[in-house]
Amino acid sequence: MEFEGRDITSIEDFTREEIDHILKTAKIMEPIAAKGSDLLHGKILANIFFEPSTRTRLSFEAAMLKLGGNAIGFADAENTSVKKGENLADTIRTVENYADIIALRHPLEGAAKLAAEFAKIPIINAGSGAEEHPTQAFVDLYTIQKEKGKIDGLKIALIGDLRYGRTVHSLAYALSFYNIELTLVSPESLRIRREVLHAIQNKIPVSETQNLEKTLAQTDVLYVTRIQKERFPDQAEYAKVKGIYRIDLKTLANTKKDLTILHPLPRIDEIAPEVDATPQACYFQQVHNGVLVRMALLALVLGSVK
Numbered sequence: 227m228e229f230e231g232r233d234i235t236s237i238e239d240f241t242r243e244e245i246d247h248i249l250k251t252a253k254i255m256e257p258i259a260a261k262g263s264d265l266l267h268g269k270i271l272a273n274i275f276f277e278p279s280t281r282t283r284l285s286f287e288a289a290m291l292k293l294g295g296n297a298i299g300f301a302d303a304e305n306t307s308v309k310k311g312e313n314l315a316d317t318i319r320t321v322e323n324y325a326d327i328i329a330l331r332h333p334l335e336g337a338a339k340l341a342a343e344f345a346k347i348p349i350i351n352a353g354s355g356a357e358e359h360p361t362q363a364f365v366d367l368y369t370i371q372k373e374k375g376k377i378d379g380l381k382i383a384l385i386g387d388l389r390y391g392r393t394v395h396s397l398a399y400a401l402s403f404y405n406i407e408l409t410l411v412s413p414e415s416l417r418i419r420r421e422v423l424h425a426i427q428n429k430i431p432v433s434e435t436q437n438l439e440k441t442l443a444q445t446d447v448l449y450v451t452r453i454q455k456e457r458f459p460d461q462a463e464y465a466k467v468k469g470i471y472r473i474d475l476k477t478l479a480n481t482k483k484d485l486t487i488l489h490p491l492p493r494i495d496e497i498a499p500e501v502d503a504t505p506q507a508c509y510f511q512q513v514h515n516g517v518l519v520r521m522a523l524l525a526l527v528l529g530s531v532k
């Protein structure tokens with residue numbers, strides 16, 4: 227198992243053993259995150275973000291600072307040479323001179339893989355269009371394991387925009403390494419991408435449904451997602467599914483008492499604020515875990531932890 231110098235562009239590049247090692251390393255980061263450290267002293271992370279972000283960018287930055295390194299970057303390409311017409315490959319071949327590792331978020335699918343081909347330093351995919359968001363999947367798994375004490379044996383439901391939600395694709399690939407049952411709840415027009423379904427359905431039992439109520443009573447982990455308005459080619463199609471699912475206290479009446487509710491955030495209207503105070507709501511713990519998992523990834527890829 228070698229992490230040093232590796233790109234993190236897709237969950238499909240990892241084995242279960244490697245994923246478990248990342249989760250174990252994130253656990254080791256818990257006390258380090260509380261105290262700070264100089265494990266990555268002198269190292270620089272470049273966050274280059276061509277799409278909006280709150281959690282992913284700031285948690286990468288916080289993770290680097292907690293490990294004693296530094297972070298540079300941009301959150302808005304409008305203020306960079308991209309505005310003058312510079313292409314992604316040239317941007318990458320420039321930024322790699324200023325940093326030891328790059329976290330890239332880009333609206334185009336395949337952007338992280340393209341960047342990895344050009345870069346001499348490791349590329350972490352911080353979201354590539356509707357395709358993948360692998361580091362979020364590690365955060366999601368870590369949170370499930372922490373809340374439930376295990377991943378194997380669980381009944382997990384993913385609900386919402388399974389077509390355009392990149393976190394869903396990475397998480398579905400990641401969960402297919404575990405012995406779980408997966409239910410995919412979405413409107414017909416937002417069913418999960420066929421390529422993802424084909425890749426996972428030979429490995430774990432998967433069912434697709436539009437009916438949340440029928441699924442809920444059995445579910446151990448409910449992973450709720452936002453309808454990805456900005457990715458719809460036609461806003462009339464968005465209008466048809468907007469607000470289609472909403473988790474509120476009434477919904478929770480028919481669930482297991484120890485249900486765990488996750489959401490990669492940002493939330494719009496798919497989880498009512500009244501749910502936040504319930505013990506089932508774990509999405510802000512997920513945010514907290516984001517720093518630990520990204521600390522683990524940075525330390526592993528930069529070779530300061532084995």
Ligand code: NCD
Pocket residue numbers: 281282353359362392393451452490491492
């Ligand atoms: C998500 C994303 O950017 O894909 N957010 C995140 O990184 N936690 C989810 C979303 O935008 O809905």
